[in-house]
Amino acid sequence: MSWASQEDQLNEDSWLQTMEKEFEELHPEYDITWNNQVVSSADAATIAKQDPTVAADVFMYASDQLGTLKEANAIARMSDDAVEQIETQYEGSESMIQSVTGDDGYLYGAPFGGNTWFMYYRKSKFTEEDITSLDAMLAKGKVSFPLTNSWYLPAFYMGAGGTLFGEDGTDGEAGVQFGGDIGEAVTKYLIDLRNNPNFVNDSNGSGLAGLKSGAVDVVFSGSWDEPTVKENLGDDYGVAALPTFNLNGTAVQMKSFAGSTVVAWNPYTKHPKAADQFAAFLASTEAQRAHYEMRGTIPSDMTLASEPEIAENLVAKAQLETIARTSVVQPSIPEMANFWGPCENFGKSILGNEVTYDNARELTDKWMASYASLM
């Protein structure tokens, strides 16, 4: 049984079915009955941890769920062969391998695609110079940012030097460090941002709608929104890595989370060897190329990234540049699951005028204190 997203298994010619057929040809020794179910990579951990014994043999998950899956004993280590394959695929891209490495040093699953966000903008509004600075863009056009989304909000704090679970995101004891003087300064910057008439909060798709209607000139999102953005902007379509923002006079680089979509297998499967091989096969270079050709997803495989067709793709360029230069590997320890809720609430508090210049310090520290009590 395997879990994958809806779009990958629409019909017999979809990516997953095609890969299954190829896998059968590669391994005539197995007699496989395929049973495909729709479970998106974002939901895999939540569903798998409820009862791993009935979860899919092979499934896709978002790398930040690794800790949760490991804690639920719902994920298995990759075989020596698979590790070798992954190491060849990701030579020179440490962050991708790191995203699937457990705290015991073993590899849990094979990376299948990068997952991060960057910037789409209206080309005619800004110069090449403008797009490197958030403040310059705010002066010229309407900027939409998902302030109430905890996947985006930390970009400011992490850019300014805040850390999530230590330097490399694996130290649960270290906790979330967005407070102190830096945290206060960033919170104040965000208050200014909210008060800026050119700022629009992006929620429930208002950013993309704004691009279409002309009410918004910049949105922050990932490769999955590329088709919509292209359609909404037409010839004015621009895409770039993240800009800097002006924190008390110094330019600070915004830093997004980078993670990966991962193919892994379930330790409760009755056929561990076949499951391991199929998982590795689904993440292989050929499978990723097929996925790019069929669905236009940007592959994470470094050997593919240098192929001219992909290298010239603007979104692929922005994504690879973001992952390489302006990203923080999304922590995959179980404590990460507690991060999202309070962060979203803090974003809402900023947006709802609850956070002001006077209490910025106090509330930022209170936000941090809530993590201390949760972890």
Next chain:
Amino acid sequence: MEATTGARPVRRGLLRRKADYIPPSRYTLRAALTDGDAFTRLSFLILGAGNIARKQILKGLLFLAVEIAYIAFMATSGAENLAMIPSLGWREQTAEKIDGYWHYTPGDNSVIVLLYGVATIFITLLFVVFWAYAVRSAYKAQLLAAETGSAPDFIQDWRNITDREAQVSLMALPVLGILIFSILPTLFMMCMAFTNYDSDHVLLFDWVGLENFGQLFSADGAVNASLFGEVLAWTLVWAFFATFLNFFLGLFLAMVINRPTTRLKGFWRAVFSLSIAVPQFVSLLVINQMLQPEGAINRLLMSWGWIDEALPFFTDATWARVTVIVVNLWIGIPFTIMQITGILQNIPAEQYEAARIDGANWWQTFTRITMPYLVFVLTPYLITTFTGNVNNFNVIYLLSNGNPTPVGATAGKTDLLITWLYKLTVDKGDYNLGAVIGIFTFITLAIVSLITYRSSASYKDEGGFR
């Protein structure tokens, strides 16, 4: 049962009580032990022995079969399930590498251990009840055989439970259903309140006694006394307003429509019922979108120039609380209109007629006839509505999602106990705290409903207003 009491010349009060009086059975376990003969006493150990001796062969064999099945179950898995309960499992998952590929051996899963353990205890209790029944049945067979010459055979028993004692066979299935589908899961859930089953202990957890209850009354932490008190108070306030505002406004509309001079009654009822036609969750999600800071309502008001800044529908605590109550009116009033219209049309017209002849004014007829009648009929309905509103997950979760949530808190200003429970269990995986809150929700509801119902006219004067 009425017929048996008819002939006796007793005082009226006594007669009423006698009507439902059932004398205690003389076939008790104690009597079976003291007065039973050898076969009956043998039935204490071997179920059905006494029945077989009195020629109730099929019945005796059935009893014996149940006993054998129970012993077999205990021997194969039941005993192990019970033995695992105190520790809730300890074996961890292990992995070993064979030819470069990992192979796993699963460890214990405390949830499964707990579930199987609770089920085993449950089955054992059921068996004890069954055992007592079987022993008493053996004694009954002995007495009947001695008194009438022979114990009833299987066919007579069968006729009995399908005819005179039909309530037994008819109730058996529903009772079994309640035991399996509501009591057992409830017990299972309540057990979790005494463990440390949370996001840090997903597979293996242990008993922790009353620690979680202590946590609920502690001064800090993700769940604490002040937060609990605040959520509980808001839950009750919300349930009160959601129930009674809906009731009175719905009553008002229903009466206006019901006035003899109102024309197009059907049309008005249809108009007010339109919101029922749209599934609740759709309207709630749409309203949620409309009330966002960039939503339709705020934009409209701003473009008209009525407001300069977005109205804080879900960002200010008071605004959010009023908003959910008001929106709930819109969702709930149509149901009340329907309900009350039916009852209003059912109030005997002669009563109004008589009141009018006596010169009663509108207010007097309303308070003396309409309201008592409505309250009498609707008290149980109001209690269920109140209960339903305490647990009104849909409206809160879909409309405000508990917002606004103060920085660092686990429950928002509009969170009910039930949505808080949901957030703790589903979003955060703290099943133990969720179970504790579930138990307290149950206690709150039980107290409120029992007090209101026991003091209502519907309970005290059952059979009135016929």
